[in-house]
Amino acid sequence: MERDELAAWLRLLGTPGIGSESARRLLATFASPQAVFQASEAALRRVVSATQAAALAAPPADLPALLDTTTAWLAASADRHLLALGDPAYPALLLATADPPLLLYAQGRLDWLRPPAVAVVGSRNPTRPGADHARAFAAALSQAGQVVVSGLALGIDGAAHEGALDAGGATIAVVGTGLDRVYPARHQALAHRIAGHGLLLSEYPLGTPPLAANFPRRNRIISGLAQGTLVVEAALQSGSLITARMAAEQGREVFAIPGSIHSPQSRGCHLLIKQGAKLVESAADILEELQAPAAPATAGLPQGGPEGDDGDPVLAALGWEPGSLDALVARTGWPAAELSARLLELELSGQVARLPGQLFQRIASA
Known part of the structure; x- marks a missing residue:
């Protein structure tokens, strides 16, 4: 994007009172940001309000600094980009939405x-x-x-x-x-x-x-x-x-x-x-x-044995909802000390998580 075009985009999107809907109407009428600022105030008033047309005539005070900052940011790395609505790289799915961004800053691939x-x-x-x-x-x-x-x-x-x-x-x-x-x-x-x-x-x-x-x-x-x-x-x-x-x-x-x-x-x-x-x-x-190809390995709830507990009585007693130590003592009949030790083993092995309120919950595996 040339500096003059970038300046026009930044000015259009930075003008007070010009939201995305008004900016889209202006672009639809005048075809480019540069053309918006070359239009007469009378022409602008046929598309936006008189207040908005007057605002477009006065460049934002911070525009020169923002233009310099943006130009330097883009020049600092080849993986930095600006994508305007008409850019071939602009994502097609996003373009199909009701309110796509007029300008996207991108860094990466x-x-x-x-x-x-x-x-x-x-x-x-x-x-x-x-x-x-x-x-x-x-x-x-x-x-x-x-x-x-x-x-x-x-x-x-x-x-x-x-x-x-x-x-x-x-x-x-x-x-x-x-x-x-x-x-x-x-x-x-x-x-x-x-x-x-x-x-x-x-x-x-x-x-x-x-x-x-x-x-x-x-x-x-x-x-x-x-x-x-x-x-x-x-x-x-x-x-x-x-x-x-x-x-x-x-x-x-x-x-x-x-x-x-x-x-x-x-x-x-x-x-x-x-x-x-x-x-x-x-x-x-x-x-x-989505009718997409299946993954080589999919995430989901643990499979394990028939009940998904791999034969562990504590996991079977815990089930898939948070449970307290007292509740598990009642379900298993185990002494609290022995049960606490087993829960610690399950926590360290990544099968159980300790939640706030002294609750325990099973962790789903991939």
Whole structure:
């Protein structure tokens, strides 16, 4: 993108009072950002309000600095890009949505925008089994040739990105800040891995801080890039339900993993299932619905023996819902000390997780 064209894009998107809908109308009428600023105010007023037309006549005060920063950022590395709506590399699935970003900042491998993708989202405070599910499903989906899309948030998002990368697959992180910032800060190393092996995307200009309003809005990009959205764990007020709703509005599939009826982190998934989301127990369920090739190894609930307990009496007594030590003492008849020792062994072997409130829960395997 030439400097003059970049300046026009930044000016159009940075003009106060010009939202994405108004900007699209202007582009549809004048064909390019440069042409918008070459038009007379009278011509502009036939497309937008008089207030908006007047705002377009005055360049934003921070435009020169932003232009210099963006130009330097692009020049610093060959894996940094700007994708406008008309760019051949602009993702086709996202372009087909009702509100595609007019400009996308990208860092990493643009070729990951072409293969089929599944979004994996969920709670920022997942249970241990929930995080394990996210990693296992993401790994299996990536092994089946799907790109895993998520939002780089703590919890399920981070686990999904890690699962895809650890399996040698591809992942796209759609962030709610400028690409010169990493939020949350503890995902600095993960963002670096994604930039090297996957792709970071944002619609926000460089320097944009982590503003609360930006994150629900970026969710439409997460769902818009994918054929379907998988919600792993979500409370009833989770932002993941916003992503699921946007996916449904975009005509994409919505999937949800069920959980314990006693877990607040499962209630959002159960609500989605009641509303028509497909209940899934393995990556194969998702691939079948999307008519995609099956994964070499799929994630899902443990198989084990007839009851999935591999003959272990403590696992059989625990079942698949959180249980307390007292409840397990009553079910097994074991002394509390002996039962505690066995639970510790199961925890160390990765078969049981210790939850808040002195509860224990089995962990699903891949």
